[in-house]
Amino acid sequence: xVQLVESGGGLVQPGGSLRLSCAASGFTVSSNYMSWVRQAPxxxxxxxxxxxxxxxxxxxxxxxxxxxxxxxxxxxxxxLQMNSLRAEDTAVYYCGYPIRGVIVYWGQGTLVTVSS
Amino acid sequence: EIVMTQxxxxxxxxxxxxATLSCRASQSVSSNxxxxxxxxxxxxxxxxxxxxxxxxxxxxxxxxxxxxTEFTLxxxxxxxxxxxxxxxxxxxxxxxxxxGGGTKVEIK
Numbered sequence: 001x002v003q004l005v006e007s008g009g010g011l012v013q014p015g016g017s018l019r020l021s022c023a024a025s026g027f028t029v030s031s032n033y034m035s036w037v038r039q040a041p042x043x044x045x046x047x048x049x050x051x052x053x054x055x056x057x058x059x060x061x062x063x064x065x066x067x068x069x070x071x072x073x074x075x076x077x078x079x080l081q082m083n084s085l086r087a088e089d090t091a092v093y094y095c096g097y098p099i100r101g102v103i104v105y106w107g108q109g110t111l112v113t114v115s116s
Numbered sequence: 117e118i119v120m121t122q123x124x125x126x127x128x129x130x131x132x133x134x135a136t137l138s139c140r141a142s143q144s145v146s147s148n149x150x151x152x153x154x155x156x157x158x159x160x161x162x163x164x165x166x167x168x169x170x171x172x173x174x175x176x177x178x179x180x181x182x183x184x185t186e187f188t189l190x191x192x193x194x195x196x197x198x199x200x201x202x203x204x205x206x207x208x209x210x211x212x213x214x215x216g217g218g219t220k221v222e223i224k
Contacts, residue, residue: 101207
């Protein structure tokens with residue numbers, strides 16, 4: 001059974017950093033695409049980033065240069081390093097396992113709040 | 117960027133009635149369109165992919181149609197558990213996925 005469990009969210013000041021983790025089970029992260037999607041409070045869904053099995057990475061313009069997606073193959077875990085955080089980055093962050101572009105599996109989400 | 121526009125923003129429907137949700141893409145996405153359902157406090161759940169193929173375990177009362185720029189999600193007879201927010205998402209421009217703003221289906 002595929003499971004995704006995010007952690008690492010919390011309250012951080014503007015300009016601060018946070019690293020989110022997504023522990024996967026039931027499949028191999030390194031052999032598949034993995035993605036992050038976020039949802040600001042009361043708002044819709046926004047794609048954030050993806051990492052390919054080969055290691056290529058892509059980012060939404062809103063986070064490019066500030067966020068870094070990575071993975072630890074030995075831990076079967078996906079990460080999102082978030083630097084220079086802004087108030088508008090406040091959201092629930094979901095990790096997702098897309099298959100041919102469709103996010104079939106979602107984690108439960110972790111809340112990031114950027115506020116002083 | 118492909119912009120996805122959903123309408124209406126809110127749909128008030130009585131249990132047992134049909135609900136029709138629309139999604140429009142700013143340019144053709146072929147049939148690379150998915151629908152998700154999200155309930156409060158939960159992650160989205162995949163309903164439909166390929167514009168019209170139901171995901172595993174999704175009841176037959178959910179159906180999708182359309183191609184190109186115009187898409188529809190129909191719920192044939194609303195059950196109590198169907199009241200939720202529904203999002204469309206294009207993946208024609210993979211990996212740059214974009215979602216619609218959502219349609220909230222509420223009890224009339």
